Amino acid sequence: MTGRLVMVRQNLLGRGVRALGAFRRAEDGSMVIFALFLFLIMLMIGGMAVDLMRFEATRARLQATLDRSVLAAADLDQRQNPETVVRDYFARAGLLDHLSRVDVQQTINSRSVRAIAEMEMNTFFMRMLGQPTLLAPASGRAIESVSDIEIILVLDVSGSMGNNSRLTNLKNAANEFVTSILRDDVEGRISIGIVPFNGQVNLGQVLRQQYNAIDQHGVANVNCIDLPPAAFATADLPTTLPMPMTAHADTYSSTTTGSNTYVAISSSRPQTTLPSVNSWCPPYASNTVLMPTRNETTLRNRINGLQAMGATSINAGMRWGIEFLAPGSQPMFAALAAAGQMPAAFANRPFAYDRDDTLKVIVLMSDGENFAEERVNAGFRAGNAPIWRANDGNLSIFHDSMVTSTTATTICNSRPYYVPHLGVWHSRPWNGTSPSGTACYDPRVPAGTATVAGTTRQTWPQVWAYVRLQWVAYQLYARGFSGTNAGRMAYYNDAMDRMRTQTDTTDMDAQLQAMCRMARANSTTVFTIAFEAPANGQTELAQCASSPSHYFNAQGLQISTAFRAIAAQINRLRLVE
Secondary structure (H helix, E strand, O other): OHHHHHHHHHHHHHHHHHHHHHHHHOOOOOHHHHHHHHHHHHHHHHHHHHHHHHHHHHHHHHHHHHHHHHHHHHOOOOOOOHHHHHHHHHHHOOOHHHEEEEEEEEEOOEEEEEEEEEEEEEOOOHHHHOOOEEEEEEEEEEEEEOOEEEEEEEEEOOHHHHOOOHHHHHHHHHHHHHHHHHOOOOOOOEEEEEEEEOOOOEOOHHHHOOOOEEOOOOOOOOOOEOOOHHHHOOOOOOOOOOEEEOOOOOOOOOOOOOOOOOOOHHHOOOOOOOOOOOOOOOOOHHHEOEEEEOOHHHHHHHHHHOOOOOOOOHHHHHHHHHHOOOHHHHHHHHHHHHOOOOOHHHOOOOOOOOOOOEEEEEEEEEOOOOOOEEEEOOOOOOOEEEEEEEOOOOEEEEOHHHOOOOOHHHHHOOOOEEEOOOOEEEOOOOOOOOOOOOOOOOOHHHHHOOEEOOEEEEEHHHHHHHOOHHHHHHHHOOHHHOOOHHHHHHHHHHHHHHHEEEEOHHHHHHHHHHHHHHHHHOOEEEEEEEEOOOHHHHHHHHHHOOOHHHEEEEOOOHHHHHHHHHHHHHOOEEEOO
């Protein structure tokens, strides 16, 4: 159009020059005629400016209508025919007669809409110069594209999610999100994985076997790992890094009072049944990690099977979420795909961070804040325990400090086995009966055999599957060594400190933010949702997000609105022409 305007200007100037030349050659010219010509030229130039201003306003209106229409038509969330959407925009603007063409292409995870329009405008002044009309063109193309996208949903399933219908609302929102994201993924280029977390992240047996998990306990559906500090210093978790499995132990259900009272084992069994699960890695397969897939049914089934239980370790959830987007995990993905544990189409994922046309996304949701994590210490997670279980179910424990090794006589007279249900020390493990008062202690029994008639030496996993850690600390380690409440509690606290460690929430918050910074630095978009969370949880999640617009503070059903907004941002819209 610029070229056409230049030609119009040139024609005007040419005609003016010819008119002046004719006037100069005329023998009967006068000043009146000359002034008249000057007036006409000024009038034509001024009129041309008016026509050009009208032309530009017409063209801008036509182009703006076209831009809005193709953007709306290209939106993958709208289900109308794209061409119908464009025509409706033009009709509402009174410009439908000027729409020339609409082209729609639905391809790989995208929709492209191109439109061409033109509008003929009558001129007021330029017609006197032989230009009765000007043609205002408009064209544009919009694409909404969701190309190669890797999404990990990191979802809080702690016990508090069972309150106020939070878990129900989460399931509805997450299911809608999955449907929205996968609906137009016609070529299978979007993958979605799920990392449920409470006090730990349960990897599931197959995934856990990809890592160097030590102190294995063999408890079905209990496949959490106690992440060492080094795990929070890198995006890729080396599969060769020795990491202890989380002991299947009930570590935070105290049943002690400090008094010299025996508490029956039957009332101190680990809580492993909903809703009173009190272990850091509850044995529920429904809460295990789901590796990336695009099968909507599989995703929905896992979401619908989530159960609320346990404490809250947001740092652990984020750590594992990043792991399944890190390019260093690609060999593991290939191995799992070859074993049929995830889609073969995703064997080459996770893609490199800087790969063109790839988007990596973490959606982190929590209703809480970090809760001081507890883990069983080395030496108490695996191997033989100095604890014996009799056929009648009672336990006894061997204490080396109660062996007097001065002479053979003092050794024989030692009574190193404490029997808590009787509150006495014996020369051998409890096997259903008390030994005679003159029975000789034989040091070869605990060292040379696993059984004594009527009783069996336990491994630590067997102990934790049978009784709570606090019960062991008080009944087996504290009661036999002091006659006062204060003394027993001192022994109890010492035993607890030796058997388990607590991670301060300040350290957990720092680990969370370190992982969030690492994700953002590695071209990963981080969305966070504080779902009815306390103030500190809101602060931590807001700081974790890629930007303030990537953070959502949701109450009740607002969680669905948050997930819809995230889906809309992932299905990013680009005006490309």
